Every structure is written in C-alpha cells, then in structure tokens.
Amino acid sequence: MRALVYSALARVLGFIPQGIAGLVASHLIITNYGKDSFSSYALIVSVLLLIPLNNLGAGATVTQVIAAHGVDDDLSLRTGITAVRVLALSAFVVCVVSAGLGAGDLWPRLLGDASGGNAYVAVAIILYGLSFVPGLGQSAFLATGRNHLTIATQAFSTVLAAVFVWVLTTTDLEAGYLILIPSLGIFLVNWGTFALSQRVTGFRWSTALARAPFRARYPGARVRSLAIPMLITSLALPLAYFADRVVLSHVSSNDEVARYALVLQLFAPVTGLVVATAQPLWPMYTRARVDGKAGPAMRLVLAGFVGGTLVVSALMVVLADPIGNVISGDEISLGYGLPALAATVTTLQAVALPLSMSLVDPKGARLVAATSLLTVPANLVLSVVLAEEWGAAGPLVSGLLVGLFLQIVPWLTFSIRRSRSGEEIAVL
Secondary structure, eight states, X not given: OHHHHHHHHHHHHHHHHHHHHHHHHHHHHHHHHOHHHHHHHHHHHHHHHHOTTTTTTHHHHHHHHHHHHOTTOHHHHHHHHHHHHHHHXXXXXXXXXXXXXXXXXXXXXXXXXXXOOHHHHHHHHHHHHTTTGGGGHHHHHHHTTOHHHHHHHHHHHHHHHHHHHHHHHHHTOOGGGGGGHHHHHHHHHHHHHHHHHXXXXXXXXXXXXXXXXXXXXXXXXOOHHHHHHHHHHHHHHHHHHTXXXXXXXHHSOHHHHHHHHHHHHHXXXXXXXXXXXXXXXXXXHHHHHHTTOOOSOHHHHHHHHHHHHHHHHHHHHHHHHHHHHHHHTXXXXXXXXXXXXXXXXHHHHHHHHHHHHTTOSHHHHHHHHHHHHHHHHHHHHHHHXXXXXXXXXXXXXXXXXXXXXXXXXXXXXXXXXXXXXTOOOOOO
C-alpha cells in the first residue's frame, strides 16, 4: 500500500503550487483578455482530453506487462517497441488531420462559438500530437510503483501554463497565443517525464525508440487480449465525458462554458487526488494475481476513497463560490448548486476509479470497454438535452446518471460475483 500513500502525498503536496498556478492563470486570462478568451482556453483543454489517440491502449499494455514481468524482461521491451510504433503512427495522423482542418479553416466550425483562432487551434493540436510517444514514460513509472514521480513531474504543466500566461500578459501578445499554452506544457513535461522514466526505472526507452522503425528486424509483442479492450475504453471515455464544454459551446452560452470550466477547475485537485491514489491499485492487483492472490479488499478500498472524497468535496462546496468570485473578479457566479453537483460527480469517481483499476485484466477490461461504449451516446444525448435547459449543470447531471447506471452498477456487480466465485484471473 506504500505506492498509494506516496501517490496521495505527491498529489497533496502538489495541490498548493498547482492550485495557485491554476488560479493565477485563470485570473490573468479573465482580467486581461476577458471571459471569452477564458472560455476558449478552457475549451482547448477539453479538446485535448477529447482526442482519444494519445494512448490507444499501448500505455496500458506497457504498464501491465512491466508489472507482471519486470523492466528487464524481453517481453516488456518488445511491448515498449510496439507501443512506440503505435503512438508514433497515431501522432502522425493527428498532426496531418489538424493541419488539414486548419488549412480549410474548419476548427471554429467544429468547436463552436467558444473556439479560439483557427490557426492557433491547429498548431496546438499538432504540439499535442508530438507529446504522444514520450507520454509512455508514465506507464513505466506506474508499473514499478513510482506513480508519485509522474505526479510530481506532471505538476509542472500547470505551473508552466501560469508562467506562459504571465509572459503573454506582460508582453501584450494577442489572446490567440493562449490556445497554445496547454499543449505546449504537456509537450515539455511529457518529454521530461520520458527521460526521467528511463533513468529511474531502468526501462530501456532509448532502445525501444531506436528499434521501433525496424519492424522486420525487431518484432514487437502482441498482447491483444488486453490492448484492444483498453483501446476501446481510451477511445470511448474521452468522447463520453470530456465533450461537455463543446456541447455547452454549441447549445448554451459562453457564460455557461466559463461557469462549467471554473467549477471543474476548482474540483480538479480533488479529482486529481482520487486518480493519483487509485492508479497504483492497478499494478498491485496485477502482481497479486500473478502470485495467485486476490489483492487489496475492495470494500475497504472503496470505504477509504469515498469517505476521504466526501470530506474534501464538502469543504470545496462551501469555498467554491467565494474563490470563483476572486478568480473572475465577480464576473462569474457559481452559487452552491453547481459546486454541489460537481462534488457529487467527484464522489462518484471515487467509486468508479478504484473499481476500474481492479478490472485491468482481459475479462474485466472487456466489460469496462463494453460499458464505456454505451456511455458515449448516452452521455452525449443527455448532456445536450440537459445543457439546453440547465446550462452548466446539465452535463454534470448527465455524467452523474450515466456514470452510476452504466459504469458503477455493472462494474461492482461483476467484481462481487467474480470475487465470490474464486476463479483464477489471467492478467494477459
């Protein structure tokens, strides 16, 4: 359980610099460039999360194989080579498509009224594509129980964003450059994490990069039983849950996009803590199953996650509106209803995330993939309907209902039945 504690501590210690940096960046954007620019900035962050080609199940497979066999195993290296090949191709496709859409002046049509300048969006997506391969460094950290190092390095992206925003405001550059900041931060941090991952874990990323172009001479690994379900999940979940700002941009107003973006930003540290603490459960369950054991007791895990999240989320509900007023200069009012909804969704994630980490095996991953596919049309349709009526609250209510009935209920049912059956669980 030490990996859980380290990850949680790393996230908690990162709260202060990340929180301050995020609030400073938002305040500088709103006060210097206005709410519309803040909405565009928030929208591009959402668009980056929507692009489902930054992993394609490759990183998940690397984590699983290293957790099961270690960093020095030949299968682990061949899996890393395959992952590099897959994500290099994915990055190429993303860069070409983004450039094509930019040349046709199509990005504003796709993203709606809150979109930033067409050329800026195109460049931002290209920068994001170039961060795909180095993003694999996080997988090796997670597999070897060093997820806290990923958290520490990734925390720099928020700090970098604040620094870049400050530079823009002090040099009087136009607001369009704001669109580049999120992807530029991810690009720089991912390459730094990639280099650190090789140095600390000992996994031979440089060898994987060198051998990746030579497919005939250096064959990769085939671990389709896990990679394909994880690919489906990686494609579906961003479409299901990160399209909300795009939906609001189309069916509501810029003010509602700004309210939604701000409340999510305030709860992001809580969500980040849940994610950071849950992720190390994955290799823990994998290693336990390799040894023929069950792994951590899910009942105790869920009790700890939900209890802690409820306490922190309740505090955030009280503080969200006054903090939001300070950030926006009284231009954005959150009230208590919207933060309460965000707190409920966050608490729901405290159930879903640990459950999903216990299901990263071929059979469990297939269930997660199937339910994830169902969430895409369900959440999209419900978000559109509710956003038209309730604005920023609509997507949160949609996410709450869809997450409960299409994820938690089937995942928990499957997990309980499998635990009672005592069946042996294959990891690959």
